[in-house]
Amino acid sequence: MRSVGIDVGGTKVLGVLLDPAQPLDGLGEDRVPTPEGGDGLIGLVAELADRIGPEASAVGVGIPGLVNRRGQMIMGPHLRKLRNVDLTARLRERTGRATVVVDNDANCAALAEQRAGAARGFDNALVVTLGTGIGAGIVIDGHLVHGAAGFAGEAGHMVIDANGPPCPCGKRGCWERFASGTGLGRLARDAANAGRLDAAVELAGGDPEAVRGEHVTAAARAFDPGALAVIGELAHWIALGLANLVNILDPGIIVIGGGLVEAADLILPEVRNRFPDLVMAGALRPEVPIVAAELGERAGAIGAALLAAETAGETAA
Ligand SMILES: [Zn+2]
Numbered sequence: 001m002r003s004v005g006i007d008v009g010g011t012k013v014l015g016v017l018l019d020p021a022q023p024l025d026g027l028g029e030d031r032v033p034t035p036e037g038g039d040g041l042i043g044l045v046a047e048l049a050d051r052i053g054p055e056a057s058a059v060g061v062g063i064p065g066l067v068n069r070r071g072q073m074i075m076g077p078h079l080r081k082l083r084n085v086d087l088t089a090r091l092r093e094r095t096g097r098a099t100v101v102v103d104n105d106a107n108c109a110a111l112a113e114q115r116a117g118a119a120r121g122f123d124n125a126l127v128v129t130l131g132t133g134i135g136a137g138i139v140i141d142g143h144l145v146h147g148a149a150g151f152a153g154e155a156g157h158m159v160i161d162a163n164g165p166p167c168p169c170g171k172r173g174c175w176e177r178f179a180s181g182t183g184l185g186r187l188a189r190d191a192a193n194a195g196r197l198d199a200a201v202e203l204a205g206g207d208p209e210a211v212r213g214e215h216v217t218a219a220a221r222a223f224d225p226g227a228l229a230v231i232g233e234l235a236h237w238i239a240l241g242l243a244n245l246v247n248i249l250d251p252g253i254i255v256i257g258g259g260l261v262e263a264a265d266l267i268l269p270e271v272r273n274r275f276p277d278l279v280m281a282g283a284l285r286p287e288v289p290i291v292a293a294e295l296g297e298r299a300g301a302i303g304a305a306l307l308a309a310e311t312a313g314e315t316a317a
Contacts, residue, residue, distance in 0.1 A: 001019075001020070001056075001057065001058065001309060001312065002017060002018065002019055002020075002027065002053060002055060002056045003017075003018065003020060003053070003056050003057075003058040003059065003060065003099075003305045003306070003308045003309040003312070004016070004017050004048075004049045004052060004053035004056045004058070004059045004060070004305060004308070005018065005059075005060045005061075005062070005108070005300075005301040005302055005303065005304035005305025005306070005307075005308065006045050006048055006049065006059070006060070006061045006062070006301060006304055007061075007062045007105060007108065007298075007300030007301040007304060008034060008041065008045070008061065008062065008063040008064070008079075008105065009034060009064070009105075009300075010034060010064070010132070011033065011034055012031050012032065012033055012034055013031065013032050013033075013034050013041075013044060013045065013048060014029070014030075014031045014297065014298065014300070014301045015029065015030050015031070015045075015048040015049065015051075015052050015053075015301060016028065016029045016052070016298060016301040016302060016305060017029070017052045017053035017056060017305070018302065018305050018306075020305070020306055020309035020310070023112070023115065023116045023302050023305070023306055024116055024295075024302075026298070027053075028052040028053060029052065029298075030048060030051060030052050032044060032048065036081075037081045038079070038081040038082040038085055041079070041082070042087070042090050042091060042094055043094070045061060045091060045095075046091065046094040046095045049095050049097070050095070056097070057097055057098045057099060057312065058097065058098065058099040058100075058101070058305075058308035058309050058311070058312040059091070059095055059097045059099070059100050059101070059308055060100075060101045060102075060103070060108065060303075060304030060305050060306070060307045060308030060309075060311075061087070061091065061100070061101070061102045061103075061304055062102075062103055062104065062105035062107070062108030062109070062300040062301065062303060062304040063076060063079070063082075063087070063102060063103075063104065063105055064076050064079070064104070064105045064106075064135070065079060065082070065104065066104070066150070066151050066154075067087075067102055067103055067104050067150055068149055068150040068151070069146055069149065069150035070086075070088065070150075071086075071087060071088030071089075071100075071101060071102040071103070072084070072085065072086045072087065072088065072102075073085045073086075073087045073102065074151075087102045088100050088101070088102045098312065099308055099311055099312040099315060100308070101304070101307050101308045101311045103144075103304065103307055104135070104137075104150075104153065105135060105300045106127070106129050106135025106136055106137045106153060106300075107137040107144055107146070107153060107303070107307075108137070108299070108300045108301075108302075108303030108304040108307060109127060109129055109135070109137060109257060109293075109295075109299035109300045109303050110125070110126075110127035110136070110137020110138065110139060110144065110153075110255075110303065111137065111139065111144050111303040111306055111307055112295050112298075112299045112300070112302040112303030112306060113125070113127045113255045113257065113293055113294065113295060113299060113303075114127065114139040114142075114255075115303075115306055116295070116302065116306070117255070117293060117294040117295040117299065118253075118255045118291050118292065118293050118294040118295075119139070119253050119255050122139075122251075122252040122253045123139070123140075123141055123142045123252070124139065124140055124141065124249075124250065124251045124252045124253075125138075125139045125251050125252060125253050125254075125255060126138055126139075126242075126245055126246070126249055126251040126253075126254045126255070127139070127254075127255040127257065127293070128155065128242070128245075128254065128255070128256055128257070128258075129256075129257045129258035129293075130179060130180050130181065130238070130256060130257070130258040130259070130260040130261070131180060131181055131258035131259045131260070132180060132181055132182055132259070133156050133176040133180050133182065134155060134156030134175055134176035134179060134180050134241075134258075135153075135155075135156065135258075136153045136154070136155035136156065136245070137153050138152060138153050138249060138251075140249070144307075155175060155241065155245060156174060156175055156176035156180070157169050157171065157174045157175070157176065158174065158175045158241060158244060158245075159171060159172070159173050159174055159175075160173060160174070160175050160178065160237070160240055160241060160244070161173035161178070164177055164178070165177050165186070175237070175241040178234075178237035178241075179234065179237040179238040179240075179241055180258075180260070181213050181258070181259050181260055183234065183237065184213040184216065184230070184234050184260070185211070185212050185213055187230050187233050187234055188200060188211045188212070188213065188215070188216045188230050189208060189209060189211055191226060191229070191230050191233075192204075192208035192209075192211045193208045193209075196226045196229065196230075197211060197216070197219070197226045197227060197230065198226065199219040199222065199224035199226060199227055200215040200216050200218070200219040200224070200226070200227050200230075201215075203215040203218055203219060213260070213263075216230050216231065217231070217262075217263040217266055220263075220266055221266065231263075231266055231267060231270060232270055234267065234270075235267055235270030235271045235273075235274055236274055238256075238267070238271050239271045239274035239275045239278050240274075240278050242254055242271070242275060242278075242279075242290070243275060243278035243279035243280075243282075246279050246288055247279060247280050251288065252288070253288065253289045253290075253291065254288055254289070254290045254291070255291055255292070255293050256268065256271075256290065256291070256292055256293060257292075257293030257295075257296075257299060258293075261292050261293055264292040268290060268291075268292060271290055272290050275288075275290065
């Protein structure tokens with residue numbers, strides 16, 4: 001049975017059609033810009049599903065934000081008009097498909113990496129997406145963890161510095177203020193303004209406030225000590241959050257996805273170096289591989305399609 005997976009991002013909506021038995025052999029794909037309002041999004045998701053998979057009876061949708069266990073969108077940081085909207089019911093009505101599943105986008109990406117990507121073969125996996133913010137999905141004993149309400153895995157809002165910078169969620173010092181692409185930009189500007197990042201400032205055109213993550217990674221690739229120090233600082237914050245999560249969840253593998261993965265060759269070795277000192281009994285516990293994601297920008301859509309197919313299978317069984 002074929003299923004459609006749709007990943008709603010901040011700027012684009014990506015849809016794929018696949019056969020769940022061979023999830024990496026995409027049978028169809030399309031992408032469109034993310035519309036403004038909620039009604040526009042519902043219509044667009046339905047049209048996308050009709051275009052790429054008119055024959056598919058199952059449609060999965062991954063969306064950034066809090067989605068409850070009934071597939072209702074409670075809130076999303078970038079989709080303010082979609083507050084307390086029963087997306088699943090409205091999409092089921094609009095698409096006419098037998099199975100419609102809506103889940104958090106990071107959960108979808110985690111399922112994809114565990115079933116078909118970098119964590120395949122591991123029943124217990126933590127998949128962390130380091131992008132503008134941080135998303136995470138947890139697979140335990142082969143099952144995606146949703147929690148009582150459906151909100152499990154919001155690792156980006158774990159507070160790691162109670163006096164840290166404010167977060168859009170209303171708290172202070174959330175992990176994603178330090179360990180995401182946004183966090184790298186902030187660490188870089190702090191270093192640039194303190195005169196410790198001249199090579200990256202030069203790449204940014206001479207203005208310390210214009211320094212972004214890509215300037216730091218470019219300077220670090222040229223072995224600039226200031227840029228390497230910022231990468232080390234970023235790696236510390238990533239490793240600290242991972243250590244907290246490993247103390248609680250004990251995954252067999254950690255997969256890192258998202259925009260920062262483009263610099264995985266620079267960042268991940270530093271994370272691996274720091275991790276054993278930050279996790280409990282780091283020298284005594286089995287090594288937890290920390291690896292880059294394999295499915296790239298399609299992870300969320302592939303996971304949404306797999307989730308829809310698995311849900312349809314359970315309903316049928
Ligand atoms: Zn937060």
